[in-house]
Each structure stands twice: as structure tokens, then as C-alpha cells.
Amino acid sequence: MKSLSIILTGLFGVLLGAFLMHRWLHVSDNAAEATPPPAMLRPRVVESVSPPIExxxxxxxxxxLTAQLADSQARLAERDTTLAAAREQLAELRRPMEVDMxxxxLRADLKSGEVVVTGGYRLPDGxxxxxxxxxxxxxxxxxxxxVTVSSRFLSLDETAGxxxxxxxxxxxAANTLQHGEVWVADEETEVLKKLEGVPGIEVLTSPEVSVRPGSRGLIEIGDLRLRVTPALKAGGDGMDFEVRLEQPQVPPKMEMAPVTLE
Incomplete structure (x- = not known):
């Protein structure tokens, strides 16, 4: 009886296991049929938009940066202009060393209507x-x-001067720098009046020339060249005035002593 009981118990366990296995397989098949296939998801494109603050x-x-660039360009142009002016002035200073002249x-501060007097060098005729x-x-x-510039040139002997x-x-000296004086207009008029009628005096008067402040003007009479550069000062009738007088240096004539042939 004991053996039969063991056999029945084992048989019951096998049947119960088979039943449970059948139920599990049935549920799995139904779940597989009910689950839909996974859908293909496309990534959503998100537009990049900078916030207003950024x-x-x-x-x-x-x-x-644009303002800095414009400022740098202006400074560079100003430097180039200054460099060009410095080179031109240097060339003017070197001219007496390169040309026989x-x-x-003279460069001086003066008021409108005052007179710059320069020169004083000796000419070949004495x-x-x-x-x-x-x-x-x-x-x-x-x-x-x-700036309207008028000029006149006087050639006279030392006694009259x-x-x-x-x-x-x-x-x-044949060439001088910072050589001259500033006169008021009445002084020039007085000097010219005193020299009227004095023999041996030559006076050359040049036409007036108009020059914009900061620019250079040139006055020429024969071999005489007069360069002027006025620069106005703010708030008044004063100016920084530069004048340069030049002419070729003509060697004095050599007088040959008479030769007596024996």
C-alpha cells in the first residue's frame, strides 16, 4: 500500500507540472499576439534660437569692435600723415647740404597782420x-x-640796412635756421618810408597768395622761393607761422687782373 501511495503521488506531481507548463505557454502566446511591434521614432529637430539677452x-x-577698428584706422592714417610731413621737413633741412644755395x-608765433623779417645773407654783388x-x-x-600772405624783398648795402x-x-652764413624777427605792421611801413630815395636799393613785391591753415604755400619771383606754412591757434587771431626763404647761390664773378705782355 505504501508503494502504491508513492506511485500515485509521483504521478499526480507529473500531471500537475504538465498542466502548469501548458498554462504558461498559453499565456505567453497570447501576450506575444497582443503586443504590437515597436514603432520607428524619428528624432525631433530642435531649432537653435539665441536668447534675446545673448x-x-x-x-x-x-x-x-567696429568702433575700435575705426579708431585704429584713424590713428594709423594720422601717423602716416605725420610721418610724411616729417620726411618732407627733413628733406627741406637737407637741401642746403645737397644744393649750393x-x-x-624762421618759425614764430605772431598775430594776424604782423610781419616776419628774415634773410640778411650776403649776395654775390655784396x-x-x-x-x-x-x-x-x-x-x-x-x-x-x-591766410592771405603778402611779401616783399629788399636788396640793399650794409650802410642802408x-x-x-x-x-x-x-x-x-649761407644757410640759417630760426633766423629772423617779428615786427608790427607799422615798423615795416616806417622802414620802407625811410629807405625811399636811397640809391642802390632794389625792392621786389610779390602778388598775394592765399593759403589754407595747415597747408603750405609757395611764392616765386625769379630765382627767389618763399615757402610759408600757417597754422591757426584756437580762440583768437594768433598763428604758428613758418617761413623759408631760399635761392641758388651764384658764385661771385672773378675779375681778371690785366696782364701786360712784354
Whole structure:
């Protein structure tokens, strides 16, 4: 009886296991049929949009860089202009060393209507040459400022020059820098009046020339060259005035002593 009970118990366990296995397989098949196949998902494209604050910052940085670039370009142009002017002035200073010439230069502060007197070097004929240069500030037709420059040149001997005080400028140097005086207009008129009728005096008067402030003007009479550069000062009739007088140096004529042939 005990053996039969064991056999029945084992048989019951086998049947129960088979039943449970059948149920599990049935449930799995139903679940597989009910589950739909996975759908293909496409990635969503998200547009990149800068926040307003970031866009404002970038705009300000761009404006600042543009302003810095414009400032750098302006400074570079100003430096090039200054360099070109310095080279031109250096070339002017070197001219007496490269060309056989007579010259006198002066840079001075003066008022509109005052007179710059320069020169005083000796000419081949023994006389001395003096230049009288008078700048006057005026207005152009469009309302801008201009400087009208008049000039005259006196050639006279030392005695006549000394009689009117021009001997202060007499020099034996062929080329001089910062050589001259500033006179008021009445002094020039008085000197010219005193020299009227004195024999041996030559006076050359040049036409007036108009020069824009900061620019250079050139006056030429024969071999005489007069360069002027006026620079106006703010808030008044004063100016920084530069004048340069030059002419070729002609060697004095050699007088041959008479030769007697025996």
C-alpha cells in the first residue's frame, strides 16, 4: 500500500507540472499576439534660437569692435600723415647740404597782420637780401578760414640796412635756421618810408597768395622761393607761422687782373 501511495503521488506531481507548463505557454502566446511591434521614432529637430539677452550682448560686442577698428584706422592714417610731413621737413633741412644755395628759415608765433623779417645773407654783388612776409587771416566764400600772405624783398648795402636797424639780421652764413624777427605792421611801413630815395636799393613785391591753415604755400619771383606754412591757434587771431626763404647761390664773378705782355 505504501508503494502504491508513492506511485500515485509521483504521478499526480507529473500531471500537475504538465498542466502548469501548458498554462504558461498559453499565456505567453497570447501576450506575444497582443503586443504590437515597436514603432520607428524619428528624432525631433530642435531649432537653435539665441536668447534675446545673448543676442544683445553679441550686438554690443560687434559695435565695440567696429568702433575700435575705426579708431585704429584713424590713428594709423594720422601717423602716416605725420610721418610724411616729417620726411618732407627733413628733406627741406637737407637741401642746403645737397644744393649750393642761400637760405634762411624762421618759425614764430605772431598775430594776424604782423610781419616776419628774415634773410640778411650776403649776395654775390655784396648787398644783403631781406624778406618781409605778412600773413592776414580772412574768410573764404564758403565761410572757411584762409591766410592771405603778402611779401616783399629788399636788396640793399650794409650802410642802408644799418640805418633802419636791419643789421641785426646780417649773417655771413649761407644757410640759417630760426633766423629772423617779428615786427608790427607799422615798423615795416616806417622802414620802407625811410629807405625811399636811397640809391642802390632794389625792392621786389610779390602778388598775394592765399593759403589754407595747415597747408603750405609757395611764392616765386625769379630765382627767389618763399615757402610759408600757417597754422591757426584756437580762440583768437594768433598763428604758428613758418617761413623759408631760399635761392641758388651764384658764385661771385672773378675779375681778371690785366696782364701786360712784354
Amino acid at each position: 543676442l544683445d550682448r553679441l550686438t554690443r560686442e560687434k559695435a565695440a 642761400l637760405s634762411s628759415a 648787398k644783403r637780401l631781406y624778406a618781409f612776409v605778412k600773413p592776414v587771416i580772412g574768410k573764404t566764400d564758403d565761410g572757411g578760414e584762409t 644799418k640805418s633802419v636797424g636791419l643789421d641785426n639780421l646780417d649773417t655771413n
